[in-house]
Amino acid sequence: GQQLNQSPQSMFIQEGEDVSMNCTSSSIFNTWLWYKQEPGEGPVLLIALYKAGELTSNGRLTAQFGITRKDSFLNISASIPSDVGIYFCAGPGYNNNDMRFGAGTRLTVKP
Amino acid sequence: ETGVTQTPRHLVMGMTNKKSLKCEQHLGHNAMYWYKQSAKKPLELMFVYNFKEQTENNSVPSRFSPECPNSSHLFLHLHTLQPEDSALYLCASSPSSSTDTQYFGPGTRLTVL
Numbered sequence: 001g002q003q004l005n006q007s008p009q010s011m012f013i014q015e016g017e018d019v020s021m022n023c024t025s026s027s028i029f030n031t032w033l034w035y036k037q038e039p040g041e042g043p044v045l046l047i048a049l050y051k052a053g054e055l056t057s058n059g060r061l062t063a064q065f066g067i068t069r070k071d072s073f074l075n076i077s078a079s080i081p082s083d084v085g086i087y088f089c090a091g092p093g094y095n096n097n098d099m100r101f102g103a104g105t106r107l108t109v110k111p
Numbered sequence: 112e113t114g115v116t117q118t119p120r121h122l123v124m125g126m127t128n129k130k131s132l133k134c135e136q137h138l139g140h141n142a143m144y145w146y147k148q149s150a151k152k153p154l155e156l157m158f159v160y161n162f163k164e165q166t167e168n169n170s171v172p173s174r175f176s177p178e179c180p181n182s183s184h185l186f187l188h189l190h191t192l193q194p195e196d197s198a199l200y201l202c203a204s205s206p207s208s209s210t211d212t213q214y215f216g217p218g219t220r221l222t223v224l
Contacts, residue, residue, distance in 0.1 A: 004153070033212070035215075040217070042115070042117075042201050042202075042203070042217050042218050043201075043215045044113065044215070045213075048212060088154070098156060098159075098167065098169075099156065099213060100153075101154040103151065103153045
């Protein structure tokens with residue numbers, strides 16, 4: 001089915017380091033979304049990708065829609081303490097009513 | 112502030128209690144969603160409402176009962192819950208159920224004793 005596998009599950013990095021995480025599926029997705037969830041809050045949309053090969057930036061964040069349409073990557077450059085949170089990839093399922101979410105990558109940034 | 116509010120933010124209830132969670136969106140959207148978020152598990156879609164009509168029920172036990180009186184408000188009525196129902200319950204909305212971008216509320220942290 002259209003399950004999303006995120007890796008790594010968690011990351012512990014030093015402030016200033018770059019971060020890379022990815023999301024893969026055994027099925028093709030037509031859209032990839034990346035959300036961030038901070039402690040005590042709901043997920044907030046960071047980047048939306050709609051075309052294979054698309055590379056989109058939002059400040060220090062860059063995400064790419066994989067050519068095979070079965071994966072996506074999110075990179076964060078020069079991390080800062082406020083980058084802490086859980087990053088989720090997501091995409092609509094077969095009927096576009098069912099948004100599938102990965103299990104998330106938990107990011108910890110040490111000052 | 113995403114334009115989606117949820118109350119209460121925290122709720123502790125016994126297994127025999129009846130309580131309700133409320134969600135309100137100020138975005139003019141037509142679709143609203145309930146999700147359950149448990150520790151270390153992906154978000155689980157529970158219910159979808161589109162133009163006040165329930166369009167999806169993901170095999171959710173009947174002890175969870177949704178209500179959507181209008182496009183701006185969504186409730187989740189809780190009755191005789193189990194301890195394993197303890198989780199963060201998130202509400203979301205989108206312009207329509209076929210639109211990708213969903214906007215989430217802050218969630219209600221539910222603990223069932």
